[in-house]
Amino acid sequence: MLPVDRWSHTGEALAFFFYDIPKVMMLLTLIVFGMGVVRSFFSPERTRGLLAGRREGVGNILAAGLGVFTPFCSCSAVPLFIGFVSAGVPLGVTFSFLIAAPMVNEVALVLLFGLVGWKVAVTYATLGLVIAIVCGWVIGRLHLEGWLQDWVRDLHSGASLPAAPQGRDLTLVERYGQGLEAVRDIFARVWLWIILGIGVGALIHGYVPQDLMVRIMGADAWWSVPAAVIMGIPMYTNAAGVIPIVEALLGKGAALGTVLAFMMSVIALSLPEMIILRQVLSLKLIGVFVAVVGLGILSVGYLFNSLF
Template sequence: MKGAGKPGPLVLLVLTVVALALWWALYSQLVPFAEMVTGLFPVERNSHIGEAIAFFFYDVPKVLMLLTLIVFAMGVVRSWFSPEKTRALLAGKRQGLGNVMSACLGILTPFCSCSAVPLFIGFVSAGVPLGVTFSFLIAAPMVNEVALILLVGLVGWTVALTYLFFGLGVAILAGWIIGKLKLEGWLQDWVREIHSGADAPEGVQAEALSLFDRYRLGYVAVRDILAKVWLWIIIGIGLGAIIHGYVPEDMMGAIMGGGAWWSVPAAVIMGIPLYTNAAGVIPIVEALLGKGAALGTVLAFMMSVIALSLPEMLILRQVLTLRLIAVFIAVVATGILAVGFLFNAIF
């Protein structure tokens, strides 16, 4: 009998609740896990190498767990939408609103740049316009609520709110520009195939699939995407862990404190090789401001660290072609430079 042996919807929903509870239980223990593993190494916990080890063993499972959950969920959701329905729902005329909504969503998701990549992949695989997904990818690490709260304590609410609006502006405008350039053809081939649709079994309407079939499509999405990106996630985060904590604050403070026009571009360039989240970069920002660095220059550095990090680019390389990564960097860097110069002129 067709469909025999498949668990029913009620059983699948119970299993889903159990799986989500288990996922959350494991996710909530990532910090103790990283500390436990770090303690196995013969190093001082507060040393540079100790910080790097703890950072690596926290971020790798965090990103992989987020990727698994989000891609599975997007795979299931995508099974309800044919390519035609997705295109009709997300037509070009709604792109501007989509950029605003996805950027605002980014404020509510306290992700670092690498942690935002799984949701970016999920959005792309679900057929969301490329420019809209980039608005989220930029906003999520740059203007999340953790960064804003810490900035209020560091430089006051006026500067923090100004940073919020400028950061949102960069995310919305950059995503809108990338969307207008129609660069979907510059996605990697395997991502472009997912983006174009055809996920339901041949000859089966999306509405006719059982819940078990939809879950199976979610599993297939996780299997296929993880197989392509897991190694680069580890390499990217490993690189970030190595350079995490090794920030030459004295040298950077001297460069960023000067009034020369090139101090803002130099700060952006210095931020790209580094990797941390918004909360992690705030102490560096505080130290640089204490050394006399200009506010706009320091904020441009902060934006560069959390929106254009080299580890993030290594992971995105498995999703985007080099041409699209170059466009992404150019558009976002231009927005960050504008923010830096404007802050230096205003404050």
Template sequence: MRSASLDQFRKSQGTWFGGLAVAAVLWFALYGQLQPFARWLVAQLPIAPGGHLAASVEFFFYDTPKVLMLLVLVVFAMGVVRSFFSPERTRTMLAGKREGIGNIAAAGIGVVTPFCSCSAVPLFVGFVSAGVPLGVTFSFLIAAPMVNEVALGLLFALVGWQVALTYLFFGLSIAIVAGWVIGRLHLEHWLEPWVRQVRAGAVDLPDRQLGWTDRFEAGWDAVKEIVGKVWYWIVAGIAAGALIHGYVPAELLSGIMGADAWWSVPAAVLLGIPMYSNAAGIIPVIEALLGKGAALGTVLAFMMSVIALSLPEMIILRKVLSLRLIAVFIAVVGCGILAVGYLFNALFS
């Protein structure tokens, strides 16, 4: 009986490895043909070649399958990585950590753990009830949505490794410093009363060690869940990027979002806060803005504000934070984003 179970396990694991190898070959073969296909498709349409409309349509037909294919690849890979973590295990890893080291650990863990706005409240309550300091909790809350693996993977593939590493380093720096500052302010009394009364519960860790079959299935589940939820945001973002790419003059955009306009960075942050999007949806817009000559610092500030300071997330966090604490959170993170924007505009202008 045991031998039959072992044979079945080996068969299923071998099927996954074989299927993934075939899928990887097909993925790279298709990816290499996306741009020629987009050009051919535009040539078949009744559109004047070389015009604004042709440029926009080609951008849309090329970027849509490209970003979706990259998203599937990145989400699957990180779904496998995430199978080594769980909310309970993350909570245990951060519980009892002192500020400083705890802020660094929380920001780093936030990059690879599952997090979205809808899970902000249960995660926040779980961390606080487990004894995780408030500042450490905020480092996690800032890093998890802002410096997520989807954004890093797409930035690396679409814009380049320099921008991706810049985003990673300064995003983590904002999360660490902002969390530390909030912790130094000792604002626990600004939590909602019911949150302060919550006491730590038992932490349930997985009873069994996951095998590679389980981890691959977790990766595929992540693809179905995440891509199924964000694909329409991606298409909307690419459509906006296509309009920018085809119709917005480079001179106009560089004048509005260029390094010479001192007000461009705070304007980008203020514009980004009320927007509701995610990393996958906003990055095609970022790609188009950079291609049109917008300043790197201004574009990064815009992206970070959309992802880390979105109005919907603030509304959700209102369930556990007082308005004063939310205001402090926005002010501290906003100052960090402004500093990144001005610094990069000064360095790369």
């Protein structure tokens, strides 16, 4: 209907843009509603209670798993991080939750499944959990509690876990209401980033030559994985916003490991999250966090570029 050649660069970009918006929005609505209902079973107090008293190792695995089923973004996960530390939860265990909560995100997994297939979605989820568990365990083994901000360290050393409030169970209608409320809340916060992400993906899909993308993010370029991680850190988007970019990069022939490394760095090492964490962690501890998680992401990128 538009005065544009369908197979031109502009036509390809517009087709990608107008096709992906309703597709992504539909997937997002369905999964956010479903996870909003699931979320009604997991309050922050209950999540914190499940982690308190757990030893490292088991605690890291449990924390990473809870990060999947308690779908908090990186910014909202930071207040929970403070609550966990103040409750005496081991530092490494809290980092496993902090990494997994935004990275292994239910929105990211469902959108990946819907847009690029179940193999990529399962691969991403598995590697995200491994990174969260291993990196949290490594940080815990370093015993860096002294590198917390003074006020957080005081809480960690002196506070005890308050009992979770005992309230009545919600009815099914109330849980559905929370699912609808989650849809309204999530859409209010992410719709713009989804459109921006789809727009970037459309530009890549329509205008970036395939051979150029393969040279930049192909498996043969040894520097492509660290370059992708570095490019991802300053970006401010979320799982829903970055998925269309991932779809376009893979469609242009970019290597799977490099694209996954880029996505992980955008979600787990974003600059806004580091700014918020600065209120809780010293610069030295933030540096350790970025270094350990960054090495895990690099390992994932190189491993999958060598296998696929």
